[in-house]
Amino acid sequence: MNASTPEFSVEIVLDDLPKGGRHFVLEANEVERAAVATRLGVLAVELFSGDLRVTATKLRFAVRGNVVARLKRECVVSLEEITEEVGEPFEVDFVRRSATQEADDEEISLDSPEIHSDPKFDIGELLVQQLSLAMAPFPKKQGASGLTAEFATQEETSAFAQALARAAKNEENQ
Numbered sequence: 001m002n003a004s005t006p007e008f009s010v011e012i013v014l015d016d017l018p019k020g021g022r023h024f025v026l027e028a029n030e031v032e033r034a035a036v037a038t039r040l041g042v043l044a045v046e047l048f049s050g051d052l053r054v055t056a057t058k059l060r061f062a063v064r065g066n067v068v069a070r071l072k073r074e075c076v077v078s079l080e081e082i083t084e085e086v087g088e089p090f091e092v093d094f095v096r097r098s099a100t101q102e103a104d105d106e107e108i109s110l111d112s113p114e115i116h117s118d119p120k121f122d123i124g125e126l127l128v129q130q131l132s133l134a135m136a137p138f139p140k141k142q143g144a145s146g147l148t149a150e151f152a153t154q155e156e157t158s159a160f161a162q163a164l165a166r167a168a169k170n171e172e173n174q
Helices: 030-040 123-134 147-151 159-173
Strands: 011-013 022-027 044-056 060-074 081-096 114-116 120-122
Touching: 011 123, 022 123, 030 044, 030 123, 044 123, 060 123, 081 123, 120 123
Parallel strands: 081 114
Antiparallel strands: 011 120, 022 044, 044 060, 060 081
């Protein structure tokens, strides 16, 4: 699979959507789940599905839905295999812009809708992106404690305490 081929692809044509939008239920098969696991750097994706509604006008479109997954991950503390359950709602808004339209000089903020210029849209790829955002950044097995919790003092583990100690030492040296 090359870099431009999505691991889980379900393309829709935006202009073919009915006025009230369309409901989609997606579920990745075994091959797609294995490819998504590789992309996301997890041990396995045992379940990956989404329930979404796509609505569109000539100028905008929106995707509202839920991503559901069961992942096999590695605990960042004990390195043991753990299961992570993901169930996350999401909402993403887009501005439709044709390839011939020039981007205007309006200021873009983090709250601005994304710009999409293709008449097709890949809701499968969007679902993979939403899963990556919903995953725990540092999965930890319940009850697992690291070496710092066992052997380090509070002053050694707290960044705030370390900064205070440096400031106090600087004041003493002046």
